[in-house]
Amino acid sequence: MQAFFQEAVIPHFNFWIYVVIMMIGLWSVIAKNNLVKKLIGLSIFQTAILLLYVSLGVKEDATIPVVESGVLAAYKETSATTDKKAAPAIHPDRYANPTPHVLMLTAIVVGVATLGVALALTQMIYKDFGTLEEDEVLQKIKALHEDV
Amino acid sequence: MKAKIFASIAVVITGAILLYAVIDFPDFGDPGSPPNAGVPGGAPAASRYYIQNTYRDSKVPNLVTAVLADYRGYDTMFETVVILTAGISIFAILRVVRRDDDPSAPEPVASDRTIDGDHHRIIVGITCRIAAPLIQIFALYVVAHGHYSPGGGFQGGVMLGASFILLALSGSLRETLARFSERDYTRLAFVGILIYAGLGLLPMWVGRNFLDYGALSGLFMTKGEEMARSHSMLGVEIGVAITVMSIMFAMFANLSTRGRLQGGL
């Protein structure tokens, strides 16, 4: 048991938690009856994926992905003497991986865009059916259908 | 109840598959993992290229800004388009336009609150009025300084939009709309994308690829291609900020009034 924790849980702690959060979100998307609750669940579901990606870009002992001015000065010196294609002086393990950050900026924005549209739909559903509970909406639709 | 059982089954299956794969993951924080360094024995990962060569290519110290606006600028353009699409979808779904010949349209709300004459809101209202320009100045700094520090078009744009949201929340939506009207924000949302895509289109005149900012050194009167890239990134970030600002405020204005743009919260 302890060996399992040492090998599988401790080094992957973030990844275990991301699965937990994601499942909380997914469960509420499917099981919750209230439309706003569903949407909150959907947002939590999406942030779990962000957690996965950002965790991938983490490097131990690395700093934020902005090159400091001291390093830049050293870089300028080396690149002034050599040609442009020469090996750069910036060490790649010094900075966190920027790619997942870029991807997740996109995903966050997509998330808020989806949330906005979904909330607009929720308001229209409330206006038409007078309720936010999904089962009541479905019942009223059924009644609507039988009237015709 | 049925939904809950179904949800539990779905969650258990999905979770089991995900946990099954977690054991296979690279260690958390490992600098030698494939995303950080590339597959063992293969070419180095793209992220390594970004860290080492961004400054050479575009003289931008903030790697995230450089990757966002230059290397993967095509993604970012469509990310801005996603925001625009959401805004337009909300207009299409929610906006209620009163037409004179349409009796079913809602009546205009007679009592539109203003902060003057409402004692409960006056302190909050005045404070937020003072705070809003400061927020906007900081937001402009965030946009402009995104090359050198965390920040950029999205963050700055959301903050600009949030300053208008703050005004509308604390004071009245009507006063805010008088300053930033529906016509303005719909136009500006498109202007932002036009700046982005237009800047990307310019290199095509000289036979370079779409979004290849290096070709713009003549336009910006810079010496090399690096500074042209840097300047174009600023232009692109400004475009993003304009669109995001407009759509964020538009979303709030429509959602808080059920598409009537009258009354407010």
Place this chain on the structure above:
Amino acid sequence: MSEHLPALVLLAPLFGTLVIGLFGLRDHRVCLPVTLSCLAVSLFSAIGLILRVSSGGPVDYFMGGWEEPLGIGIQLRADAINSPLLVVIAIVALLAAVFTIRPAGERDSEKTPYFYILFLLLSVGLFGITITADAFNVFVLIEVTALSSYGLVAIGSSKRCKVAAFHYLIMGTVGASFYLLGVGYLYLKLGSLNMQDIHTILASNENLADSRAIRTAFVFILVGIWTKMAFFPLHGWLPNAYSYSPSGSAAILAPLVTKVSVYVMVRMMVSVFGLDQLEANVEWGHFVVWLAVIAIVAGSMMALAQREIKKMLCCLIIAEVGYMVGGAWLGDPQRWGMTGTLYHILADALMTSCLFLAAGVFAKWLGAVKLEDLSGLFRKMPLAATGFVIGGLAIIGVPPTCGFYSKFYLIRGGIESGQWIYVAALIGSSLVNAVLFFRLFEIAYFGKNPVASHAHGHGHGDDGHDHHETPVVRREPPLHALLPVLVAAALLILLGIFNGPVVEFIRTGLIETATVVSTGR
């Protein structure tokens, strides 16, 4: 200019939206000409791309000029698999746009410019998904497509379309998130997002392809895409979303969105994971073919039970998705199944377009929603009815329409790979389609009651504009509504007659891609 064709295909509609946004909100007359001309530019670019691909192989385009090393920038790639689809997307979008021309005298809605903006954004997204070669970029464009289609579904005035759009949104977002999750798993094992790059790495490391994370990635990408394409157990959102949306929206949503998702699945199989890799895991293929068989049967059964025209067509889409998924997973060595799937994507996009346009015409000018409402159709609108009949014959699979040939190739793939159950499902489903459509044709031709346009709607947005109970002998819809139906019908026959060269083009390209990629570029 010809080297910019891959970018031009989607930039034209993107700039079209900007023009409409800046000028069309004031003056609604701008919208339609801009939409039509932008889509025409896209169509010509797509045709130009096909010509370039057929003469010189795949066309690459690197956004921002970031070509070396591969994977730092975003790559667009047009090859034999996707360039015909680009042309079909442009054609179907153009037909749908012509269909939305407002008849003279009808009231202009405040939301008209928004409709056209969303329409163009949807086509931008579809073009983008089709042409990109970057796994993450696909996600962003899927979201562009998805958000604009939620808007297009909910733009109608009916109560039900909002609920349908909400369910569509929930399912669509979960599907897209699963896709993103799968791409994340690929990224964490391979460190790359470029499809070509991913495939090179996968093909060079054998134990990597068998690792748990890559398998899970594949599963999640598939489930996400299946949700987007309404593959059988995940189809819940489709019938309501497409049948309660306005006819103009349905005419572009129904033919294209599911087909483009099928294309994404094929692209993932061919250019990311590699067909050789998949053939090594035969049991997966068998499993998916079984799922596809269930989807075909379920879709056909649901179609039999429907009383409304559009609902029935939506159920047929579900069955057709089953054909395509099954065909892609047959795994016969000669690639007939995959070729049939790719050809069927084109054919089905045109068939669905024809049928939904015709259904839109009937809903708008006859007020026909239920199957019985079509009675006496041939006397009222002989030309529109002819278009509808050709669409129906194509979906049944009667030569010389393209539906026959696509089924022929799919069945050939099924026989060569020994998947008899799939062949049986395909033939059975064709019989069901025949029953469905001949029942409809009977109502339309021999129907006793030519006056059927009375209280029918459930609050549909755009039907029932005229309730004249006059027994008019012949009342063709206006030319702009009739023309798309007839053009789509003509294209169905043309694509059927020229199936040989099209299939040859796709198949050689497919085999080339599959072999070139697996040997590492």
Place this chain on the structure above:
Amino acid sequence: MIVTFDIIILVFLVLAAIIALSVKDLLAAAMVFGIYGFLICLLWAEMGAVDVAFTEATVGAGVSTVLIVATVLNTRRRSTD
């Protein structure tokens, strides 16, 4: 990256998610969702993803919450689950 900090925030994150989804008052749920957004923003900052943290602070904790609150105030505050 500080592992202790990481674990503490992650635990709170799970708690915030559960609370946001279980309270019956939708306004309170929106508020807890804001807290969730802010916690996750802290987590990004702790992992070195400063740009993502910035965006999350403005979008996740800010605008999303405001949009949900706007909807809740325009519809109904109570929910059955």
